[in-house]
Amino acid sequence: MNPQMPPKLSLPGVQQVIAVASGKGGVGKSTVAANLAMALHMQGYHVGLMDADIYGPSVPIMFGLGTVDSKTTPFPIEKYGIRLMSMGFLVPPEAAVIWRGPKVAQAVQSFLSQIDWGQLDYLIIDLPPGTGDAQLTLSQSAPLTGAVIVTTPGEVSLIDARKGVKMFREVRVPILGIVENMSYFVDAAGHKTPIFGVGGGQKLASESDVPFLGELPIDPRVAECGDSGEPIVRKYPDSPVAQAYMTLSQTVAAAANRSSAAALPEVQL
Numbered sequence: 467m468n469p470q471m472p473p474k475l476s477l478p479g480v481q482q483v484i485a486v487a488s489g490k491g492g493v494g495k496s497t498v499a500a501n502l503a504m505a506l507h508m509q510g511y512h513v514g515l516m517d518a519d520i521y522g523p524s525v526p527i528m529f530g531l532g533t534v535d536s537k538t539t540p541f542p543i544e545k546y547g548i549r550l551m552s553m554g555f556l557v558p559p560e561a562a563v564i565w566r567g568p569k570v571a572q573a574v575q576s577f578l579s580q581i582d583w584g585q586l587d588y589l590i591i592d593l594p595p596g597t598g599d600a601q602l603t604l605s606q607s608a609p610l611t612g613a614v615i616v617t618t619p620g621e622v623s624l625i626d627a628r629k630g631v632k633m634f635r636e637v638r639v640p641i642l643g644i645v646e647n648m649s650y651f652v653d654a655a656g657h658k659t660p661i662f663g664v665g666g667g668q669k670l671a672s673e674s675d676v677p678f679l680g681e682l683p684i685d686p687r688v689a690e691c692g693d694s695g696e697p698i699v700r701k702y703p704d705s706p707v708a709q710a711y712m713t714l715s716q717t718v719a720a721a722a723n724r725s726s727a728a729a730l731p732e733v734q735l
């Protein structure tokens with residue numbers, strides 16, 4: 467084993483650990499992670515959501531929470547039935563964390579090793595943008611079932627998403643597939659209009675030889691819900707976006723189950 471490689475941590479009570487990633491910022495990773503977690507919970511699973519974005523945590527805002535007294539508050543914090551952990555519970559957003567790489571890596575590792583996540587069917591991890599320290603440490607030290615790569619339909623986002631695919635390949639984390647966010651706008655009559663291009667997610671999936679997991683519509687209510695602390699899947703369960711998330715969550719769960727079954731050692735009888 468490479469001596470620089472951190473040892474894999476074990477999370478004995480957690481069945482599947484899924485990282486939500488992308489090379490590019492602002493494509494909707496945190497939104498996808500939060501709504502995926504919510505959609506899985508609404509189908510009866512026990513779900514945790516870990517915010518690995520140490521410099522720019524978004525989980526507290528998306529769940530209507532802020533900093534807490536870490537001496538008296540047990541982590542993870544539960545909201546809407548989901549167990550949450552984020553740097554944003556410890557440090558207010560305006561106090562920029564100026565830690566360097568090793569400390570960021572330490573924070574990410576302590577979220578995994580020092581927090582009692584309990585029994586979970588799915589632990590979803592929201593990764594920061596890019597392919598830097600936090601992403602690498604996590605990919606190497608967390609017992610990841612696999613990664614979901616988020617992209618938007620346009621070419622610029624694809625260039626960075628390709629880097630994300632490459633990084634997970636290099637650290638041998640299975641890629642569960644590609645999710646395309648902000649694919650189209652659905653008007654009142656139900657017509658779909660693409661805004662940022664067409665087919666980018668499909669293209670990346672086929673050139674990388676990984677599954678295409680689905681498309682998510684653009685809806686201004688997604689941002690409204692994110693800012694007001696209640697994921698759209700919970701607040702507007704009948705919206706096209708929420709329905710797309712319910713389907714996506716089943717596709718992701720099936721891909722994760724396949725991936726972890728494939729990783730099981732063969733038993734000789």
Ligand SMILES: Nc1ncnc2c1ncn2[C@@H]1O[C@H](COP(=O)(O)OP(=O)(O)OP(=O)(O)O)[C@@H](O)[C@H]1O
Binds near residue numbers: 491593682683690
């Ligand atoms: N399908 C969507 N329709 C409309 N707005 C969306 C959609 N998905 C995400 N957004 C909005 O886009 C913005 C960026 O989303 P988000 O913060 O989830 O991206 P991110 O990839 O996590 O960003 P970062 O790289 O900074 O971590 C947010 O305001 C979010 O509410």
Ligand SMILES: [Mg+2]
Binds near residue numbers: 495496519592593595
């Ligand atoms: Mg984010």
